[in-house]
């Protein structure tokens with residue numbers, strides 16, 4: 579199971595087990611990377627009494643505990659190189675020995691492994707055994723990042739709303755369409771886990787019946803304030819110069835508005851020199867300092883930049899001009 583952090587790899591591993599004929603039997607998770615290899619191996623395969631100093635009694639390993647069930651190797655990419663060889667041996671032979679033991683132990687386990695790194699690349703770099711890599715890649719489940727399946731966001735939001743609404747005695751909480759738009763627009767580097775945390779936070783902080791934008795953290799809302807609109811070239815073409823000119827003009831007007839008409843500040847907002855801004859203001863005939871004129875122009879269409887409604891997935895104000903604000 580491969581996917582970025584927070585995409586649900588563990589959830590999928592458990593689902594594979596739960597929906598299998600092995601569901602009545604154990605599901606054992608192994609954190610592949612947080613132990614030195616000898617300790618990890620004694621955990622996996624167990625040991626006999628006296629196998630090493632401190633081995634006062636025999637101990638079953640995780641493979642034995644998982645017998646007839648499933649064993650889940652989380653972050654398999656972190657497994658020490660030495661242990662990778664031993665694991666491959668077990669997969670191929672379906673048997674192993676406890677540390678210090680002579681008796682072979684046979685087990686019947688389904689092996690599920692997860693990684694958030696590109697294992698193939700680790701193989702190419704000599705950090706992951708190629709033979710184990712191919713042995714594990716019998717069936718690959720790729721979990722796409724949340725930003726690649728935005729259509730899941732509303733479903734997940736509903737799911738977490740009822741989950742955390744239930745836990746917090748707020749069973750009928752709803753989310754406003756505006757807040758949902760913001761959540762869909764964000765790109766979720768932390769994937770489903772990050773979304774889950776945002777919803778839990780909003781539920782806990784909410785006091786009314788609906789979750790609005792004000793309960794969405796600032797960094798998530800930041801995308802709401804600026805997103806490049808997707809402009810699609812119409813079949814009969816479009817003038818690049820005109821589109822860029824119209825965008826420039828809108829950005830300048832918006833910056834002036836934001837800066838209360840102060841050109842120096844507006845230039846800072848646009849990361850350009852005040853002299854450059856001043857030249858542009860003259861070129862476009864923008865009347866700076868007159869906030870009323872600026873706000874009057876709002877709501878006008880973004881000039882020749884026709885955007886195809888089908889491909890404009892996130893309908894946003896053109897080039898970051900906040901059309902909701904008025905004064």
Ligand SMILES: Nc1ncnc2c1ncn2[C@@H]1O[C@H](COP(=O)(O)OP(=O)(O)OP(=O)(O)O)[C@@H](O)[C@H]1O
Pocket residue numbers: 581582583584585586587588589590694734737770771774
């Ligand atoms: N499709 C889903 N439906 C409901 N909850 C989900 C879904 N996908 C993920 N989650 C939730 O998101 C959180 C993260 O999922 P999980 O721990 O499985 O991710 P992971 O891929 O193992 O992440 P990591 O690589 O960081 O360990 C969990 O609380 C999980 O329940």
Ligand SMILES: [Mg+2]
Pocket residue numbers: 587588652
């Ligand atoms: Mg995980």
